[in-house]
Amino acid sequence: MKLHKLNQGRPLPSMTGLGLGAAFLMANSSIGPGFLTQTSFYTEQLLTSFGFVILISIILDFGAQINIWRAITLSGMRAQEIANEVFPGLGHLLSILVILGGFAFNIGNIAGCGLALNILTGISFAKGAIISGLVAIIIFWIQEIGKMLDQLTKILGIIKIGLTLIIVYAAHPPILEAVHHSFIPEKISLLAIVTIVGGTVGGYITFSGAHRLIDAGISGTEHIKFVTKSASRGILISSFMRYILFLAAVGIVSQGIHLDKNNPAATIFESAAGRWGLFVFGIVLWSAAISSVIGASYTSYSFIKNTKIKLLQNERKAISAFIILSASLFVILGKPKELLLMAGLVNGFILPFALAIMLIAGRKLPILKQFKYPLWIEMMGWMVVLTMGSMTVFALIEQLGK
Numbered sequence: 001m002k003l004h005k006l007n008q009g010r011p012l013p014s015m016t017g018l019g020l021g022a023a024f025l026m027a028n029s030s031i032g033p034g035f036l037t038q039t040s041f042y043t044e045q046l047l048t049s050f051g052f053v054i055l056i057s058i059i060l061d062f063g064a065q066i067n068i069w070r071a072i073t074l075s076g077m078r079a080q081e082i083a084n085e086v087f088p089g090l091g092h093l094l095s096i097l098v099i100l101g102g103f104a105f106n107i108g109n110i111a112g113c114g115l116a117l118n119i120l121t122g123i124s125f126a127k128g129a130i131i132s133g134l135v136a137i138i139i140f141w142i143q144e145i146g147k148m149l150d151q152l153t154k155i156l157g158i159i160k161i162g163l164t165l166i167i168v169y170a171a172h173p174p175i176l177e178a179v180h181h182s183f184i185p186e187k188i189s190l191l192a193i194v195t196i197v198g199g200t201v202g203g204y205i206t207f208s209g210a211h212r213l214i215d216a217g218i219s220g221t222e223h224i225k226f227v228t229k230s231a232s233r234g235i236l237i238s239s240f241m242r243y244i245l246f247l248a249a250v251g252i253v254s255q256g257i258h259l260d261k262n263n264p265a266a267t268i269f270e271s272a273a274g275r276w277g278l279f280v281f282g283i284v285l286w287s288a289a290i291s292s293v294i295g296a297s298y299t300s301y302s303f304i305k306n307t308k309i310k311l312l313q314n315e316r317k318a319i320s321a322f323i324i325l326s327a328s329l330f331v332i333l334g335k336p337k338e339l340l341l342m343a344g345l346v347n348g349f350i351l352p353f354a355l356a357i358m359l360i361a362g363r364k365l366p367i368l369k370q371f372k373y374p375l376w377i378e379m380m381g382w383m384v385v386l387t388m389g390s391m392t393v394f395a396l397i398e399q400l401g402k
Helices: 015-030 033-075 079-086 090-121 125-142 145-171 175-183 190-201 205-215 221-253 264-302 315-333 337-364 375-400
Strands: none
Touching: 033 079, 033 090, 033 175, 033 190, 033 205, 033 221, 033 264, 033 337, 033 375, 079 090, 079 205, 079 337, 090 125, 090 264, 090 315, 090 337, 125 264, 125 315, 145 221, 145 264, 175 221, 190 375, 205 221, 205 264, 205 337, 221 264, 264 315, 337 375
């Protein structure tokens, strides 16, 4: 069994900074254009009851993230390597699924960048996407990747949350009603739950923070409390952003304003604060999109990082190619809204498959059997597998029946 060695001969990054960096990397990977689109779209459908979807997603997110982060950091192996130890070739299948899911999201992320720059400067979507893709590539080339991820994701995350809180204040949402229906909903949508969980913790997203930690040399039983804390922070950050965006959306919808079908999130910001609100939306959208481009590209590459294919061994070149291909396909395909919604659903299918592998590994692999999971954490993981597995089947049937 191959283990990753710690960063021998040089000190580890600041534990506090690294923990927050991994948490924000995971959170920012999920808080992209798809996040904004999905939250706005389903809030208009479910109104204050969408708060219940968020609550269920937090519970499912926690059960998934804690188990996956623990398995990866305890073993010191990336997810695909763990899967190959469970059953030869299984890791290759997992890598293909995760990379395809990350790629689908990244096309939407690049599209979000293009839309944001169109709002802020008036340039075309295509030019905005190309410029943003170049910015993302430059970011990966200008300094050490790990340090850049830790710093940039925190800055962008704080910008998004701060500006959205201003819009919540301007939207005057029915907060008491929203909180009440978060626990006692008037209506429930399985499709919304699967899509939101898939968009928040599905596919590549759930591995982003954990892979960042082992790349920085954080592995073994001595770091388990730190890893659990970091994963929990990531879930809380993304959930808080989801909830405040939901409050802003429900504040606007409750006034009888219909959201634009092609860009529902923009309607929320513009209706709450006029032209200034639309400008704020442009900043939030670009911050969300570029951070997701960075997170999706970094994490997708981590699934082929140790490949023997020479063309893929250079991290910066491979990530640059991933971004260029994503931008090129957006320019060809055009409107991304349907792709963003479907990407969340597709990544929702990946989650129970990947999580089941990590849970089986905890029982099968010697290095993980040495550290016994608390039973409630393991049971919570299997609950997520069964719940998401069954809900994704019903959600697909629901979608095909439309």
